[in-house]
Amino acid sequence: MNILHALLLCLHLLAAAFWVGGMAAIVFAVRPAAMQVLEAPPLRLQMLAATLGRFFKLVLIAIVVLLTTGLMMLALLGGSAHWSVHLMLALGLLMMALFAHIRWALFPQLQRALTEQAWPNAGVALNAIRRWVNLNLGLGCLVFVIAVLGPAL
Template sequence: MLLTALLLLLHLLAAAFWVGGMALMQWAVRPAAAQTLEPPERLRFMAATLGRFLNGVRVAIVVLLASGVGMVLLGGGPGGMHWGVHAMVALGLVMIGLYGHLRRTPFAQLERAVAAGDWSAAAQRLPVIRRLVNVNLALGVAVFAAAVLGPAL
């Protein structure tokens, strides 16, 4: 019982970090940077901030996967899980795939462009990243909804 509760705590903390961090980036950090920083500084700031956040998300994904598998195994395996758990797993795997794509392609391109001082190329990556983060944020909210509402439906 205590092990399951600890796994759930880790799972919730990791999910809150990821989903909450995306909301913070979209609704606070990005608009504030656009409002207060000139393009070169803004692009350097966003690349550095996103890099730190994405590193944290990498850790959160490991925690989510490990704690999720642990809870499923302690709960009797996937066959005994409520449909909401299966929905969380499916949505979470899509989120991880989008994270991997974001990390390997548009974010890597942003980092290279910022390092080269190519501000035009760097600026073109931010809307792509923003769209991917918006999709993942919506999926993350759906995961929370499946977790909370699934057992009631």
């Protein structure tokens, strides 16, 4: 492995760890803490929406890094790579599509409901986001498993 490939891989792994780790932090730490500490649904919904808004901006950067570094590493291999690399690419593209749905379809519904102070609608929108984020978190964990175990299979 040359230095360029090693640098690309490092950036790729950092971006993947940020995205998947961020989803895990929100699902397993931030949301449960908000549910426990913020008893009033309006405060809880607003805090979680603000958290997601900040996270989504950073995920967009991570996606650009992931796509750029992943495609560059694939190009360095001449497009020919182990099946696990192609599977990771396919799952990564699926995750990006799911993120796009969350960010540009579901999140605006949440924001609109918050602006209108329609708390039940905001709760429904946030619950839909939670379900899709859970799916994306599972896919992200699967990609890590494939990255580690795939080459050995």
